[in-house]
Amino acid sequence: MMDSSKTTLSIDWEDFGQLFGKYHYGYESEPANGAIERQTEIILDLLSETNNKATFFILGILAKYRPELVKKIAARGHEIAIHGQNHESMFSMNPQAARKDIEDCLKLVTDITGGEILGYRAPFFSVNQDNLYLLNILADLGFIYDSSIFPLKMPRYGIDGFSEKDTLYELPDGKQLVELPLTVATYLGRKFPVAGGGYIRLMPKALVNKIFNDQIKSNRNKMIYMHPYEFDTHKIDVSSNYPLDVSRYSLRVLALNFRWNLFRNSVRFKIRDLLKQHRFITCLEKALNVKTNGTSTKLLGC
Numbered sequence: 052m053m054d055s056s057k058t059t060l061s062i063d064w065e066d067f068g069q070l071f072g073k074y075h076y077g078y079e080s081e082p083a084n085g086a087i088e089r090q091t092e093i094i095l096d097l098l099s100e101t102n103n104k105a106t107f108f109i110l111g112i113l114a115k116y117r118p119e120l121v122k123k124i125a126a127r128g129h130e131i132a133i134h135g136q137n138h139e140s141m142f143s144m145n146p147q148a149a150r151k152d153i154e155d156c157l158k159l160v161t162d163i164t165g166g167e168i169l170g171y172r173a174p175f176f177s178v179n180q181d182n183l184y185l186l187n188i189l190a191d192l193g194f195i196y197d198s199s200i201f202p203l204k205m206p207r208y209g210i211d212g213f214s215e216k217d218t219l220y221e222l223p224d225g226k227q228l229v230e231l232p233l234t235v236a237t238y239l240g241r242k243f244p245v246a247g248g249g250y251i252r253l254m255p256k257a258l259v260n261k262i263f264n265d266q267i268k269s270n271r272n273k274m275i276y277m278h279p280y281e282f283d284t285h286k287i288d289v290s291s292n293y294p295l296d297v298s299r300y301s302l303r304v305l306a307l308n309f310r311w312n313l314f315r316n317s318v319r320f321k322i323r324d325l326l327k328q329h330r331f332i333t334c335l336e337k338a339l340n341v342k343t344n345g346t347s348t349k350l351l352g353c
């Protein structure tokens with residue numbers, strides 16, 4: 052029988068407008084607008100319709116303004132994990148600041164849901180060979196798994212040669228942590244980061260289905276990562292929420308809107324297809340399977 056038990060849908064639960072304001076205009080912590088409710092409902096409906104569970108990596112600066120929505124996701128039986136407090140790259144932080152960002156989010160989200168948080172994903176997948184000490188911090192804070200490492204060198208993140216398999220690592224201080232790396236597919240000897248965000252948005256549905264079936268046939272990792280805005284039924288207009296210093300019909304705005312909306316309407320249907328075809332488990336279920344069944348591997352360099 053084909054092994055289809057390892058497919059996971061992870062949602063980096065963050066608000067497009069909040070982050071757009073932060074990165075383009077330096078806004079520190081704006082309340083999110085109403086789009087996040089609509090987008091979250093769409094995801095929850097897709098999961099209910101296909102009877103699947105997902106993992107939501109909750110961002111602190113959004114949870115702060117939308118605690119009821121976080122409670123709602125948890126009440127539907129989905130796993131609540133965290134995506135850090137401020138959506139800062141971990142590459143730009145020293146170990147103390149990184150620990151504080153994780154702890155702040157952990158406290159905020161635990162206070163909201165009352166449940167245990169056992170998983171973490173760094174913003175921008177910002178864990179590589181230079182800051183593997185983050186895994187020590189996570190294990191020390193009681194996390195069971197991390198899902199931040201791209202096993203492929205990309206311009207801004209990733210580690211070439213890092214294991215593509217879900218693995219229980221033994222850390223230098225004797226603690227253990229499961230790493231659930233992001234999915235890459237190999238075609239013609241080259242690796243491709245196929246399983247998330249823009250990649251799923253831009254690929255035709257038939258190709259997305261083929262890639263996932265190929266991953267299952269070769270018993271390879273299937274960790275999908277998406278963002279709420281990618282599921283929206285409304286078009287993103289970057290000029291609608293923020294005081295751009297240019298006209299909404301300027302080339303810059305048109306180019307940004309084109310970039311963010313290209314094929315976005317297709318995402319819901321592609322993910323729905325995958326949710327219908329495969330059995331999905333949460334990241335935590337996956338990590339616990341690895342922990343109970345697997346042997347540990349020493350992780351050097353952290």
Ligand SMILES: [Zn+2]
Binds near residue numbers: 063065134138174
């Ligand atoms: Zn993010």
